[in-house]
Amino acid sequence: xxxxxxxxxxxxxxxxxxxxxxxxxxxxxxxxxxxxxxxxxxxxxxxxxxxxxxxxxxxxxxxxxxxxxxxxxxxxxxxxxxxxxxxxxxxxxxxxxxxxxxxxxxxxxxxxxxxxxxxxxxxxxxxxxxxxxxxxxxxxxxxxxxxxxxxxxxxxxxxxxxxxxxxxxxxxxxxxxxxxxxxxxxxxxxxxxxxxxxxxxxxxxxxxxxxxxxxxxxxxxxxxxxxxxxxxxxxxxxxxxxxxxxxxxxxxxxxxxxxxxxxxxxxxxxxxxxxxxxxxxxxxxxxxxxxxxxxxxxxxxxxxxxxxxxxxxxxxxxxxxxxxxxxxxxxxxxxxxxxxxxxxxxxxxxxxxxxxxxxxxxxxxxxxxxxxxxxxxxxxxxxxxxxxxxxxxxxxxxxxxxxxxxxxxxxxxxxxxxxxxxxxxxxxxxxxxxxxxxx
Ligand code: GLC
Numbered sequence: 531x532x533x534x535x536x537x538x539x540x541x542x543x544x545x546x547x548x549x550x551x552x553x554x555x556x557x558x559x560x561x562x563x564x565x566x567x568x569x570x571x572x573x574x575x576x577x578x579x580x581x582x583x584x585x586x587x588x589x590x591x592x593x594x595x596x597x598x599x600x601x602x603x604x605x606x607x608x609x610x611x612x613x614x615x616x617x618x619x620x621x622x623x624x625x626x627x628x629x630x631x632x633x634x635x636x637x638x639x640x641x642x643x644x645x646x647x648x649x650x651x652x653x654x655x656x657x658x659x660x661x662x663x664x665x666x667x668x669x670x671x672x673x674x675x676x677x678x679x680x681x682x683x684x685x686x687x688x689x690x691x692x693x694x695x696x697x698x699x700x701x702x703x704x705x706x707x708x709x710x711x712x713x714x715x716x717x718x719x720x721x722x723x724x725x726x727x728x729x730x731x732x733x734x735x736x737x738x739x740x741x742x743x744x745x746x747x748x749x750x751x752x753x754x755x756x757x758x759x760x761x762x763x764x765x766x767x768x769x770x771x772x773x774x775x776x777x778x779x780x781x782x783x784x785x786x787x788x789x790x791x792x793x794x795x796x797x798x799x800x801x802x803x804x805x806x807x808x809x810x811x812x813x814x815x816x817x818x819x820x821x822x823x824x825x826x827x828x829x830x831x832x833x834x835x836x837x838x839x840x841x842x843x844x845x846x847x848x849x850x851x852x853x854x855x856x857x858x859x860x861x862x863x864x865x866x867x868x869x870x871x872x873x874x875x876x877x878x879x880x881x882x883x884x885x886x887x888x889x890x891x892x893x894x895x896x897x898x899x900x901x902x903x904x905x906x907x908x909x910x911x912x913x914x915x916x917x918x919x920x921x922x923x924x925x926x927x928x929x930x931x932x933x934x935x936x937x938x939x940x941x942x943x944x945x946x947x948x949x950x951x952x953x954x955x956x957x958x959x960x961x962x963x964x965x966x967x968x969x
Contacts, residue, residue: 560758561961563766569737570783572682573769574810575886576634577844578877579684581625581814581853583821585642586610586662589857594822597692599706604693604709608904611661613872619664619860621671625679627862630871631876634885636676637684637740637851640729642822643704650732651868653724656693682737684769685729687722689752690743694718701746719753724762730764738769738784743850745774745799754779771812777805787813789835791846791894807841811848815839816911817866823855830865833872834960840873840884841910841961845899847889853891876960883963884932890921906932911963923948926969932956933963 562570587596589610628636641647643804650667659667669685676683691697692704696713704710704722730736734802739761744752754772758781761768763895767781778785785792785807792802792811813904817836818827831839836852843850852873859914877884883901889901898918901908905928911918932951941950 532675539789543753549900553863560762562783563762566693566762566769566783569767569769570810573635573738573784573812573849574888576889577849577884578631578633578840578852578873579626579635579849580624580631580633580813581686581821582636582638583667583686583823583853583855584639584641585613585644585648586646587642587644588823588856589614591822591823591857593827594639594642594644594855596822598704600677601706601708602795603632607693607707608645608656608661611656611658612663614658614858615663616856616858617664618666619668619671620666620854621675622678624672624856624862625675625681627867627870629679629681629867631874632881633681633852633870634905635682635684635737636672637686637738637854638672639686639688641688641691641694641725643688643690643743643746644860645688645691647725647923649729651725651728652858653721653728654694669733672731677734682732682735682922684738685733686737686740686742687726687729689722689741690746690865691718694721696721701743701750703746703776715750719757722756726761726955727764729839736765738771740786741772741774744772746904754781754899756897770811775787775799775801775887777801777848778807780808784810784812786851787811787814787848789813791842792848793846793867812851813843813846813848814851814853816853817869820866821853822854823857823863830869833869837873837876837960838878838912841901841912842899843895844884844887844901845910846901880933880961882961883910883965891925892923905968907966907968910964911952911957911964912960914952914959915955916957917951919947919949921947927966928969929965929967931965933965934958939964 548912581593589596590596612923640649651657659665660688672685690708695711698713698720741747757771761770770784771784772782773786773788790797791813792806793803818830820827840850854862856862887901887903892900897913899910930941
C-alpha cells in the first residue's frame, strides 16, 4: 500500500499563536515574580553580607585553588575529606559574628571547583556526610542558625568541577590534575540540576544562588535557561547571580563584581563598563588576599581599608560581600573575627548612612563618595582635610550638618560648585560624614 505523503504547509497564523504560547517558557521573557522583586529590593537595601569559602582544601591552608595550583591528583585529593573533621564548627557563632558585623546575609560555598560537596547530597558520595569523619551536613546547621537570627542564606555553587568526570569536555583550568577521565556533559548538567534541587528543597528559604566558574568554559552550553527556570520554579524569590564578568543574562536577578567596584576596571577580568546594568549589584572582596583559608597570607587589610571599601561600595550603589575562609577545625581566624567586629562597631553608629541607601548624586572619587535616601544626601569624606569643593554642585540645600555632632556645616555656593569646610574637631580618620538635606 502506498503511503500517503502529507505535504507540510506552514500555517503562519498557527505558528504565531504557538510562538506566543511558548513564549513564557523562554527565559528571554523572564519576568520576575512579585516575591523576587521584593527580594531584589531587600537585597539592594541590605548592603553587607558575609562570604564563606570553606571546603576540604582548608586542611592544606593554601586557598581553594590548591588542587589546581599544586596539581594534586584525583586519588591524592580524595584523601583530604578523610581527615576533614571540623569539630569546632559552630554555626550559631558564625551567624552571630556576621550579625554583629552588621551583615544581613551569608553566602557559603556548597561545592567549589574541587567538586567536593559540603552538604548531604544523593548525587555523589563525594560529600561531607559520606566521605568525611565529621559526617554532618554543615549547611543544615547553618540554615537553622540563619533562620533563627533573621540572616538570609545564599549558596555559592561552582559550575566548574575538577573532580567530576562528566565535566567534559574540560575547561581551561585543572588540566594538570592527573586521574581525570572523560565523561558526558549532559550527565553533568543533570547532576547540577539534581544538586540545585536539593539545595533549594532541603534548607528552607534560600536568598540566592551564586554561580561561579562560567569563565572556565566560555563556549559551553550551561543550559542556563533550564537551570535558572528550575531555581525560580522551586523558589521564586531566590535571587540568581553569576560571576561570569559579563552583562546580565536572562533569568539573573543581580549583577556581581569580583574585587572590583562597578566600572573601576581594576582587574583583568573586570566587567566592561557597557555591561553594567541596572539590577542590584554586589562586589565581593577578601579580608586578606585569599578566599579559602590560607595559613601564610598575612596581607590582612586594615580596619580602615575594609570600612572604607564598604562605604565606597555603597557609594557605587553596590553591596559588599566580604569573605572569610574558615580553618579546617571550623573556626574563623582571629584577625578576621576582629576586623568584622570593628566594621560592626562602625556600622552601629553610621549604618543609617549605608543601609537602604542608593549611590548618591555625587560621582565617586578617591576622596569621597555619596550615598542617598530620597532628599537626604550623605557625603562621605574619606581623606580628612579642611577645605572641600564639590564642582558642579548646584542643588538647593535646606540643611547641611555633620552627621555625628549634628553641628551645622559652613558652606557657600560659587558659580562653579559648593565650597565647605570641616574643622579639625569634626574630621574623622575613616569617614567624615556630611548630611545634606536637599530642597
Ligand atoms: C574566583 C575564584 C574562586 C572564588 C571566586 C570568588 O572566581 O575562582 O576561587 O571562589 O572568585 O569571587
